[in-house]
Amino acid sequence: MIRRNSAILVSCLIGVAMVIAACSGTESAPPAPPAAVAVPVANGKPINPTTPIVVDATGGTLTTVTVTNAGGKKVDGKLDANATHWTTSEDLGYGGTYTVAATAVNSDKKPTTKSFTVTTISPDDTAYANVVPSPDVVSDVGIGVGQPLVFQFTKPVQNKAEVEKHLKVTTTPAQPGAWYWVDDQNVHYRGPEYWKPGTKIHMEADVYGVDLGDGVYGAEDNAVDYTVHDSWVAKADGATELLTVFHNGEQVKQMPMSLGEPNNPSHTGPHVISEKAAVTVMDSCTFGVCQGDPGYYKETVYNDLRISNDGEFVHSAPWSVGQQGSSNVSHGCVNLSPADSQWMFDHFGLGDVVEITNSGGPPLPVWDTYGDWELTWDQWKAGNA
Numbered sequence: 001m002i003r004r005n006s007a008i009l010v011s012c013l014i015g016v017a018m019v020i021a022a023c024s025g026t027e028s029a030p031p032a033p034p035a036a037v038a039v040p041v042a043n044g045k046p047i048n049p050t051t052p053i054v055v056d057a058t059g060g061t062l063t064t065v066t067v068t069n070a071g072g073k074k075v076d077g078k079l080d081a082n083a084t085h086w087t088t089s090e091d092l093g094y095g096g097t098y099t100v101a102a103t104a105v106n107s108d109k110k111p112t113t114k115s116f117t118v119t120t121i122s123p124d125d126t127a128y129a130n131v132v133p134s135p136d137v138v139s140d141v142g143i144g145v146g147q148p149l150v151f152q153f154t155k156p157v158q159n160k161a162e163v164e165k166h167l168k169v170t171t172t173p174a175q176p177g178a179w180y181w182v183d184d185q186n187v188h189y190r191g192p193e194y195w196k197p198g199t200k201i202h203m204e205a206d207v208y209g210v211d212l213g214d215g216v217y218g219a220e221d222n223a224v225d226y227t228v229h230d231s232w233v234a235k236a237d238g239a240t241e242l243l244t245v246f247h248n249g250e251q252v253k254q255m256p257m258s259l260g261e262p263n264n265p266s267h268t269g270p271h272v273i274s275e276k277a278a279v280t281v282m283d284s285c286t287f288g289v290c291q292g293d294p295g296y297y298k299e300t301v302y303n304d305l306r307i308s309n310d311g312e313f314v315h316s317a318p319w320s321v322g323q324q325g326s327s328n329v330s331h332g333c334v335n336l337s338p339a340d341s342q343w344m345f346d347h348f349g350l351g352d353v354v355e356i357t358n359s360g361g362p363p364l365p366v367w368d369t370y371g372d373w374e375l376t377w378d379q380w381k382a383g384n385a
Helices: 002-024 160-164 338-347 377-381
Strands: 036-038 054-058 061-068 077-079 085-088 097-105 111-119 125-127 129-132 149-153 167-172 178-181 186-190 200-205 211-213 216-218 222-227 232-237 242-247 250-256 269-272 275-283 298-306 313-316 334-336 353-357
Touching: 036 097, 036 111, 054 061, 054 097, 061 077, 061 085, 129 222, 149 200, 160 186, 167 186, 178 377, 242 338, 250 338, 275 313, 298 338, 313 338, 334 338
Parallel strands: 125 216, 232 353, 313 334
Antiparallel strands: 036 054, 054 085, 061 097, 077 085, 097 111, 129 149, 149 186, 167 200, 178 186, 200 222, 211 216, 232 242, 242 250, 269 353, 275 298, 298 313
């Protein structure tokens, strides 16, 4: 009897121990899933170099991201506050291959490392958007109130409307303005009136990565700043043979002159000074009238202000002083005495205006350097793409 009861007691104790063991046991948590790393633009078709490379992490955070080009140079980028989104902060290059290496950790701090490849488009050609006038030429003296703002592309632009979206002009004080395509490579900007003296102008062409058409893309962005100097406007009236000069709207000087003879009349309308030279050799052979031809000339001329690409200048003409103020005898230029031409040369610069009336000549063509002001404001705005 005693042995049997002992056996029953032992079995009860074992049962209690098993229950206690079962109640006090703990289960370990399952491991966290690995973090995922993705680069949406990777391993697909080539991207535009202005398209950013984006690295995303899900189920974790990014710890390292490097993007390098084929030469091993790193591309700058920025990680967001949550460490789940990394984006390049600089443009890529054309025709490039970029390697992306990224590591993300999950909640267990276990890393996932991935590598990706991104390629960029290879244009058939690229074109620059150069500015006219060169900022280096006018940085110290500024530009005149009549100066059109010009982007001159080194290759023809077919997608003009698209390119215009990437051109910008800011003026202080604010003044309206519009673009006009003179031809496939030159786009000009002006307002309904001359610029206000003292205006600060910032112009930019953000054309890098922009499809200009026919396989040509913008080579790089360009931005410049100008300051408009005092207003200098000279009015050349063929009816009186007088050149009247206005400074900031006030008449300051009047001088006798001679315009183009009847067979070579000066163009009418506003002319903008595009070049300035103390000495120029003027040779009619440059436009086809060569030695032996009627009307041929070759002269060394002083105090020269170019007002068109058709050979029109304001300059010193001591040989025509006797006719200045009474008759038109030049080949289309504005002839002045040596003293008066020196005064003009000292006071007028790039972007200043010479308005010619009553010369008997045709209007200055809009495509002739700066014939921009020959068009009405409505005509000008119609030249937008």
